[in-house]
Amino acid sequence: MTAPLLQLDALTRTFGGLRAVSEVSFDVMRGEICSVIGPNGAGKTSLFNLISGVLRPTSGRILFDGADITRERPARFASLGIGRTFQNLALFKHGTVVENILVGRHIHTKSSVLESAFFFGRTRAEEIAAREKVEEIVEFLEIEQIRDAVVGQLSYGQQKRVELARALACEPKLLLLDEMVSGMNQEETEDIARFVLDIRDELGITVLMIEHDMRVVMDISDRVQVLNFGQKIAGGTPDQVRNDPAVLDAYLGRRGRPSEPAGSAAHGL
Amino acid sequence: MRSGDFKETYADLIVLSDSRLVWAWAGVLVVALVVAPFVVNAYVLSLLTLVLITVTGALGLNLLTGLTGLISLGHAGFLLLGAYGYAIVVAKHNLHPLLGFLAAGVAPALFAIVVGLPSLRLRGLYLAITTLAFSYIISDLILEAKSITDGARGITVQRPEFFGLDFSSDPSFALLCAFVAAVALFACLNIQRSRIGRAFMAIRDNDIAARTMGVNLQAFKLYAFMTSAFITGIAGALMGIYLSFVSVEGFPFLFSIEALAILIVGGLGSALGAVLGTVFIVLLPEAIRILFSWFGGALESLLSTGVHEVKSIAYGVAIILFLRFEPRGLVGVWRDAKRLWTHWPLKY
Ligand SMILES: Nc1ncnc2c1ncn2[C@@H]1O[C@H](COP(=O)(O)OP(=O)(O)OP(=O)(O)O)[C@@H](O)[C@H]1O
Ligand SMILES: [Mg+2]
Numbered sequence: 001m002t003a004p005l006l007q008l009d010a011l012t013r014t015f016g017g018l019r020a021v022s023e024v025s026f027d028v029m030r031g032e033i034c035s036v037i038g039p040n041g042a043g044k045t046s047l048f049n050l051i052s053g054v055l056r057p058t059s060g061r062i063l064f065d066g067a068d069i070t071r072e073r074p075a076r077f078a079s080l081g082i083g084r085t086f087q088n089l090a091l092f093k094h095g096t097v098v099e100n101i102l103v104g105r106h107i108h109t110k111s112s113v114l115e116s117a118f119f120f121g122r123t124r125a126e127e128i129a130a131r132e133k134v135e136e137i138v139e140f141l142e143i144e145q146i147r148d149a150v151v152g153q154l155s156y157g158q159q160k161r162v163e164l165a166r167a168l169a170c171e172p173k174l175l176l177l178d179e180m181v182s183g184m185n186q187e188e189t190e191d192i193a194r195f196v197l198d199i200r201d202e203l204g205i206t207v208l209m210i211e212h213d214m215r216v217v218m219d220i221s222d223r224v225q226v227l228n229f230g231q232k233i234a235g236g237t238p239d240q241v242r243n244d245p246a247v248l249d250a251y252l253g254r255r256g257r258p259s260e261p262a263g264s265a266a267h268g269l
Numbered sequence: 270m271r272s273g274d275f276k277e278t279y280a281d282l283i284v285l286s287d288s289r290l291v292w293a294w295a296g297v298l299v300v301a302l303v304v305a306p307f308v309v310n311a312y313v314l315s316l317l318t319l320v321l322i323t324v325t326g327a328l329g330l331n332l333l334t335g336l337t338g339l340i341s342l343g344h345a346g347f348l349l350l351g352a353y354g355y356a357i358v359v360a361k362h363n364l365h366p367l368l369g370f371l372a373a374g375v376a377p378a379l380f381a382i383v384v385g386l387p388s389l390r391l392r393g394l395y396l397a398i399t400t401l402a403f404s405y406i407i408s409d410l411i412l413e414a415k416s417i418t419d420g421a422r423g424i425t426v427q428r429p430e431f432f433g434l435d436f437s438s439d440p441s442f443a444l445l446c447a448f449v450a451a452v453a454l455f456a457c458l459n460i461q462r463s464r465i466g467r468a469f470m471a472i473r474d475n476d477i478a479a480r481t482m483g484v485n486l487q488a489f490k491l492y493a494f495m496t497s498a499f500i501t502g503i504a505g506a507l508m509g510i511y512l513s514f515v516s517v518e519g520f521p522f523l524f525s526i527e528a529l530a531i532l533i534v535g536g537l538g539s540a541l542g543a544v545l546g547t548v549f550i551v552l553l554p555e556a557i558r559i560l561f562s563w564f565g566g567a568l569e570s571l572l573s574t575g576v577h578e579v580k581s582i583a584y585g586v587a588i589i590l591f592l593r594f595e596p597r598g599l600v601g602v603w604r605d606a607k608r609l610w611t612h613w614p615l616k617y
Contacts, residue, residue: 077483094470
């Protein structure tokens with residue numbers, strides 16, 4: 001269990017003149033819960049977009065499970081074992097909860113258009129197996145009551161949970177969670193924190209999560225990486241990060257970045 | 270009220286419908302469709318045949334536009350390709366009608382790759398214009414490729430006869446159309462409840478998330494184009510046989526609009542909606558005709574001189590009214606009515 005599952009090597013992404021992610025390097029170990037924190041606009045979501053194939057890096061490398069996946073086709077990332085949720089809900093809003101989660105089984109099913117049209121043999125067997133898996137996840141995340149609801153009509157917290165369920169249905173090795181608990185109340189937040197621990201402990205999935213809720217971050221993370229202005233400014237155990245002067249500066253914005261004049265730190269470009 | 274849903278096995282969860290009532294009604298409908306052609310008069314039979322052919326075509330477009338969210342104004346092009354595919358194989362080369370139907374599906378599906386590939390990055394208006402241009406290019410190609418298609422002369426098509434079954438009479442041809450429509454409906458419902466249909470739906474609702482789930486967007490958009498074109502092409506072949514003559518003029522651009530109107534009126538993305546919408550849109554001109562004949566005189570003569578224009582206007586008005594007042598279409602109305610019925614007198 002010593003080899004890292006994910007290695008980022010000087011990962012960079014620019015948008016025009018803006019360096020949203022700038023030379024970010026860190027490793028995520030197997031079985032770890034690792035958090036990425038940083039002020040608004042720090043480049044956290046952009047980093048996730050790179051790791052999940054939504055965006056292409058400008059430079060740098062992504063190693064996953066020992067292989068270089070930097071140039072993989074975007075649709076391949078799920079099969080490689082990378083699943084994610086989105087900061088702003090990205091559900092299939094006209095589908096039911098079960099239908100949404102079933103889409104997560106896409107890479108685990110193989111039926112062709114013709115087989116699907118007749119719904120015999122393999123398609124039938126696959127659909128039954130997929131449905132069984134989905135029911136397992138529904139139970140795991142305690143969303144039995146809403147399984148047949150159309151997701152567009154659910155509350156924000158419920159939709160977030162459906163997103164998590166959909167990502168779990170992919171059976172990823174690495175799960176990327178982008179601000180799962182933002183906008184949730186205390187109780188929902190605690191539920192999610194418990195689920196994240198269970199996902200790691202019971203399902204054996206490595207978790208990399210972006211989180212603004214510092215209590216959650218400090219409580220359940222094994223390690224924390226801190227971004228500011230696209231750069232990694234600190235990384236380590238929650239205790240190390242908590243007491244790192246660079247982190248305090250970034251969050252309190254007293255001095256901004258060393259190279260920046262004071263006061264321009266708040267939101268970047 | 271119906272009792273709660275308790276399922277014993279996972280197989281029970283994936284059935285097309287778990288309601289005995291739905292199956293019973295489907296059975297009644299099948300029997301009615303088998304009997305009707307032999308009892309109704311010629312006028313009603315012609316309408317019935319038209320509805321059945323149109324349902325097949327509408328189901329084809331629904332896969333692309335309703336389910337995958339890729340708008341097409343080139344549907345008439347696929348109908349045309351299907352009709353010519355059949356006519357060339359069966360009428361010109363005297364091959365088996367089943368080979369003709371195969372060609373009627375495969376030819377549009379292959380052309381769908383040609384129009385689909387450049388369309389992979391296009392959406393909305395751009396895709397609409399591209400597919401529209403495609404259908405005009407198809408018309409031109411058919412007119413130019415005289416050695417294969419007989420150009421502007423068109424091809425005369427006989428009613429088919431195969432496996433000892435003779436479809437030359439109107440009732441028996443209506444039965445053939447009913448059979449094809451039923452198979453198309455069944456195939457569409459099955460696609461919708463399997464990984465392919467869910468991938469289509471995922472692309473429509475959120476393509477980035479779909480890709481993150483491992484859906485290959487290019488491949489699945491092409492599948493949607495091809496499957497849609499295949500089913501539409503079969504409808505085109507039936508249309509050609511029904512008209513007993515296949516020509517470019519027989520498949521005007523208005524067909525593309527009619528198909529879109531059907532989906533909007535019926536409810537985008539729903540197979541049941543495609544059926545309801547077809548009945549509505551095919552019968553709409555008839556309703557107008559009856560209405561105009563009551564007023565007689567000028568209105569009636571307007572219809573006889575400008576039936577094409579009156580139809581276009583009626584489709585346009587139907588589209589606008591449904592988009593404005595019932596965007597879920599007839600299928601939405603149907604679901605509301607059903608909920609009211611099953612839960613009455615309770616409110617929920
Ligand atoms: N597709 C894009 N095109 C242009 N600029 C972008 C794009 N995506 C992100 N950015 C910019 O990159 C910077 C980093 O954005 P990102 O969303 O990664 O921040 P974040 O750390 O996730 O912030 P938050 O905490 O608000 O979610 C921002 O300045 C943002 O405006
Ligand atoms: Mg973000």
